[in-house]
Amino acid sequence: MTQNSSAGSADNRHRVIPLVEQHEFFQQMLRRSPVSRRGVLRGSVSAAGASFLVGGSLVGSASASASASSSADDLTTTGTIAGGFVVNGRHLSFGPDPKRQMRVAGQLFDLNTYNAVPSGIKVEVEYGYEAGAYGHTVAAEIRQLVTHVPVWNGVPTGPVTASLTDLLRADQFYVHALIDCLEPGRTYHYRFVYTKHGERGHTPDATFTTAPDGRRFLSPxxxxxxxxxxxxxxxxxxxxxxxxxxxxxxxxxxxxxxxxxxxxxxxxxxxxxxxxxxxxxxxxxxxxxxxxxxxxxxxxxxxxxxxxxxxxxxxxxxxxxxxxxxxxxxxxxxxxxxxxxxxxxxxxxxxxxxxxxxxxxxxxxxxxxxxxxxxxxxxxxxxxxxxxxxxxxxxxxxxxxxxxxxxxxxxxxxxxxxxxxxxxxxxxxxxxxxxxxxxxxxxxxxxxxxxxxxxxxxxxxxxxxxxxxxxxxxxxxxxxxxxxxxxxxxxxxxxxxxxxxxxxxxxxxxxxxxxxxxxxxxxxxxxxxxxxxxxxxxxxxxxxxxxxxxxxxxxxxxxxxxxxxxxxxxxxxxxxxxxxxxxxxxxxxxxxxxxxxxxxxxxxxxxxxxxxxxxxxxxxxxxxxxxxxxxxxxxxxxxxxxxxxxxxxxxxxxxxxxxxxxxxxxxxxxxxxxxxxxxxx
Structure with a gap:
């Protein structure tokens, strides 16, 4: 599509933005909604999206069409919530030494306000040889990912207008922990535990197995x-x-x-x-x-x-x-x-x-x-x-x-x-x-x-x-x-x-x-x-x-x-x-x-x-x-x-x-x- 600089509607809400002004217009939008690592914007995910995210792995019986608010009750079947927050999307990776290290990660988000800042929340990983009797705890790091950019909103049929622009505000939080000093070739149980305002939640129990110790004890x-x-x-x-x-x-x-x-x-x-x-x-x-x-x-x-x-x-x-x-x-x-x-x-x-x-x-x-x-x-x-x-x-x-x-x-x-x-x-x-x-x-x-x-x-x-x-x-x-x-x-x-x-x-x-x-x-x-x-x-x-x-x-x-x-x-x-x-x-x-x-x-x-x-x-x-x-x-x-x-x-x-x-x-x-x-x- 070729941009033009015609005046457009007299209504400023629908004013056509000439090409020379677009960059400054977007920068003004960003300046009006600043983002920093200490103070981030909040947005929300749709109820349908939230229920899918929950239902995909934590909720065995949740309906895919359930609302975000009702999903909280359903979560208790296999996981629990603390201050509205859950950890989902767990994924493991080897540390530098796969025989003795395992990295565990997941996404931390609020069920009702996806982009809510997890202030005052503490996340740890419990691990050990038995479920429910883990015996070891390691603190998890919370990593914030800021995504804050203008996007086109709707279907422009002519030059871009102010009413057809929006801001994508995604502030996502991921939790990571390195579990060290493990035994080679050993299976461990683990779970994320998160606390906020006196509430304590956790993910379901899961297991991982470390790599074998080189030439010793090597099985198929x-x-x-x-x-x-x-x-x-x-x-x-x-x-x-x-x-x-x-x-x-x-x-x-x-x-x-x-x-x-x-x-x-x-x-x-x-x-x-x-x-x-x-x-x-x-x-x-x-x-x-x-x-x-x-x-x-x-x-x-x-x-x-x-x-x-x-x-x-x-x-x-x-x-x-x-x-x-x-x-x-x-x-x-x-x-x-x-x-x-x-x-x-x-x-x-x-x-x-x-x-x-x-x-x-x-x-x-x-x-x-x-x-x-x-x-x-x-x-x-x-x-x-x-x-x-x-x-x-x-x-x-x-x-x-x-x-x-x-x-x-x-x-x-x-x-x-x-x-x-x-x-x-x-x-x-x-x-x-x-x-x-x-x-x-x-x-x-x-x-x-x-x-x-x-x-x-x-x-x-x-x-x-x-x-x-x-x-x-x-x-x-x-x-x-x-x-x-x-x-x-x-x-x-x-x-x-x-x-x-x-x-x-x-x-x-x-x-x-x-x-x-x-x-x-x-x-x-x-x-x-x-x-x-x-x-x-x-x-x-x-x-x-x-x-x-x-x-x-x-x-x-x-x-x-x-x-x-x-x-x-x-x-x-x-x-x-x-x-x-x-x-x-x-x-x-x-x-x-x-x-x-x-x-x-x-x-x-x-x-x-x-x-x-x-x-x-x-x-x-x-x-x-x-x-x-x-x-x-x-x-x-x-x-x-x-x-x-x-x-x-x-x-x-x-x-x-x-x-x-x-x-x-x-x-x-x-x-x-x-x-x-x-x-x-």
């Missing part, structure tokens, strides 16, 4: 991974918790969660009189993760890797400042930043921080019991600047990279390079795990390109070298967002990510790279990287015919396998090749049907087929021979690790599992560890 274990999750579907009828009216991403961003169709096994027809038990792939996958068990000792998943794009509170995903002062359709900084809101949208711009509350509630059935280790994707960049009309407190809270919101909400080990908040590593048993920030390397989306000035790459080289030369580490898993190798038509591959990461993964014999970004599942053959052309080729055909005829890969000689598993719940992508189809043992890999092979052909003349994003924003089309397994639906992976057997071989089996809990791909990684001595089973 399982962990899980996927990316591009999002939250439960579009604002709904309230007939089920999954269909609850809730806080959703702004549909004006042209991204919608309401993308189900009758081909989905869990499709929900709104006209039906029978409510389904689950209509959301997001919730379904979280449920399936809670059901995962190690095939040998039947223990649950020990942690989850989330390969970026967590909840899509920022649906634009362009790694640019979020607010556009040029208005709907304006060109500062880009014409995609502020699309015209639809009728009755509530007036949100591209960024909705309340979506994080729904997200943490959605994952809580798993994240309250096992650590969720997060990686940053392009939709996780939440960037504001004062020149684009956010106030100074908001700009300070979110930081120069747009990662400051994550520092308030979630915990990461913080043991990576100083300039890279989401780059880190940890060890669990005989597996070394590394989180790499592909936002800093991406040629497709360049908003954060090169922000560390090479510090990330240098650190990755050192850390991968340390892992590979550590006799206690058998397998190395690196997870990141943008794909180094993928044939999906959504984003395909990223030449910048590939150029930095592929040679490092090859040099240090990294067993597995877990990628997100493309909303599909795709497993490559082990790839031999060619630095001269920045391409890769298959070393072996790792074909999986069934769960009993799994593919076998020996990374020491075969190379690195890349699995794209951005299939956590967002709209599904398709394949870039003209005749490519899904390829896995559910669809049949030996049918001989066109497009059912590992070679995917590109045609640069027609811009079809696999491609890699280039630094100049062009795409290099490439015919590839490594697309071994493909699945264009919702899925995650479970990784079953078995320490070295008497023959000196350690294994890590990757099982791909869909939202119905059905396995459709399997590959076994084998490492010869003779000479190191066997692990204790």
């Amino acid at each position: 274990f399982t962990f899980t991974a996927y990316g591009d999750q999002g939250i439960t579907g579009a604002p709904g009828t309230g007939r089920t918790l999954d269909d609850a009216p809730s806080l959703q991403p702004e549909p004006s961003s042209h991204i919608t969660d309401d993308y189900y169709n009758p081909s989905d096994p869990d499709y929900f027809d709104p006209a039906s009189t029978t409510a389904p038990t689950d209509i959301s792939p997001v919730a379904a996958l979280v449920t399936q993760i809670t059901r995962v068990r190690n095939p040998v000792n039947h223990t649950p998943s020990r942690f989850t890797l989330l390969a970026g794009d967590m909840c899509y509170a920022n649906p634009s995903g362009n790694a640019q400042p979020i607010i556009n002062p040029a208005g709907p359709g304006g060109n500062q900084p880009g014409d995609s930043n502020t699309p015209v809101p639809p009728p009755n949208s509530g007036g949100w711009d591209d960024y909705d921080p309340y979506v994080w509350t729904s997200y943490l509630t959605t994952i809580e059935p798993s994240s309250a019991s096992i650590p969720w280790m997060f990686n940053t994707g392009n939709h996780d960049v939440e960037l504001f600047t004062t020149s684009l009309d956010a106030d100074a407190a908001t700009v300070d809270a979110y930081g120069r990279l747009g990662y400051g919101g994550h520092a308030s909400r979630i915990d990461m080990p913080a043991n990576g390079p100083r300039s890279c908040p989401s780059v880190y590593s940890f060890t669990y048993g005989n597996v070394g795990v590394v989180s790499a920030d592909a936002n800093e390397l991406s040629w497709e989306i360049q908003g954060l390109l090169g922000y560390s000035a090479g510090e990330q790459a240098s650190w990755l080289r050192r850390r991968l070298g340390e892992f590979r030369h550590d006799p206690a580490i058998d397998f190395i898993v690196v997870f990141f967002h943008h794909c180094a190798f993928s044939t999906c038509d959504g984003h395909s591959s990223d030449g910048g990510v590939r150029k930095v990461l592929a040679p490092l993964l090859s040099e240090f014999e990294v067993d597995l790279a877990v990628q997100g970004h493309n909303h599909i599942y795709e497993r490559s053959n082990p790839i031999k990287y060619d630095a001269a052309t920045n391409t890769g080729s298959s070393s072996v055909q790792a074909t999986s015919k069934s769960a009993h005829e799994a593919a076998t890969v020996r990374p020491q000689t075969d190379g690195t396998t890349y699995i794209t598993v951005g299939s956590g719940g967002r709209p599904r992508y398709s394949w870039s090749g003209a005749v490519e189809t899904d390829r896995n043992f559910l669809t049949g890999v030996d049918t001989g049907a066109p497009g059912n092979g590992t070679t995917v052909t590109a045609d640069p003349a027609t811009s079809q087929g696999p491609s890699a994003a280039q630094l100049d924003f062009t795409r290099e089309y490439e015919t590839v021979d490594w697309s071994q397994a493909r699945y264009s639906d919702y899925a995650f992976i479970a990784l079953d690790v078995v320490p070295a057997a008497p023959d000196g071989t350690a294994t890590m089996t990757v099982r791909a599992i869909n939202e119905q809990g059905v396995e459709f791909d399997r590959v076994v990684f084998k490492r010869d560890v003779r000479g190191r001595g066997p692990y204790s089973l």
Whole structure:
């Protein structure tokens, strides 16, 4: 839309604001409502939203359509309230030493006034070997996240007017505690306890288990991974918790969660009189993760890797400042930043921080019991600047990279390079795990390109070298967002990510790279990287015919396998090749049907087929021979690790599992560890 400077209505409440005055108008709005870390504005969440937030995890019997006020009574069934406040959305993460440290976190908010300041409230974590007799207490830190920016309110059909602007006031509070000096390989009970004005509330009891102590007492274990999750579907009828009216991403961003169709096994027809038990792939996958068990000792998943794009509170995903002062359709900084809101949208711009509350509630059935280790994707960049009309407190809270919101909400080990908040590593048993920030390397989306000035790459080289030369580490898993190798038509591959990461993964014999970004599942053959052309080729055909005829890969000689598993719940992508189809043992890999092979052909003349994003924003089309397994639906992976057997071989089996809990791909990684001595089973 083109702005103009016409006078508009004589009524000042509807005065058209000329472009030259818009910036000052917004700044006046901010000055009239100052925000500081000591004195913050209060707002309220809708009753429907509040009941969803409560009902999602704390209230087993609460109706999704209950009011916020009546939800307080319902909460007493599984949790209690103090001064109107609750802690919800609990999520764990490993501390710097997963054997002896665990970080516990959640969101603290008032049921009746979401943005209420928790003054005079004390939050602690009780923990110990038994529920109800914890024996140990640690104080929790309360972190405040200020989000205070102008937004478009309504549907402007002409130049922006004063009556069509509003302020997004979100002041969110997150509680965090580091539990230290724990015993390796031990299960603990814990709960949050919060007191205010003599009232004492607490969350339900939950458990966590620390990592095992290196080579001693190491038993088989399982962990899980996927990316591009999002939250439960579009604002709904309230007939089920999954269909609850809730806080959703702004549909004006042209991204919608309401993308189900009758081909989905869990499709929900709104006209039906029978409510389904689950209509959301997001919730379904979280449920399936809670059901995962190690095939040998039947223990649950020990942690989850989330390969970026967590909840899509920022649906634009362009790694640019979020607010556009040029208005709907304006060109500062880009014409995609502020699309015209639809009728009755509530007036949100591209960024909705309340979506994080729904997200943490959605994952809580798993994240309250096992650590969720997060990686940053392009939709996780939440960037504001004062020149684009956010106030100074908001700009300070979110930081120069747009990662400051994550520092308030979630915990990461913080043991990576100083300039890279989401780059880190940890060890669990005989597996070394590394989180790499592909936002800093991406040629497709360049908003954060090169922000560390090479510090990330240098650190990755050192850390991968340390892992590979550590006799206690058998397998190395690196997870990141943008794909180094993928044939999906959504984003395909990223030449910048590939150029930095592929040679490092090859040099240090990294067993597995877990990628997100493309909303599909795709497993490559082990790839031999060619630095001269920045391409890769298959070393072996790792074909999986069934769960009993799994593919076998020996990374020491075969190379690195890349699995794209951005299939956590967002709209599904398709394949870039003209005749490519899904390829896995559910669809049949030996049918001989066109497009059912590992070679995917590109045609640069027609811009079809696999491609890699280039630094100049062009795409290099490439015919590839490594697309071994493909699945264009919702899925995650479970990784079953078995320490070295008497023959000196350690294994890590990757099982791909869909939202119905059905396995459709399997590959076994084998490492010869003779000479190191066997692990204790």
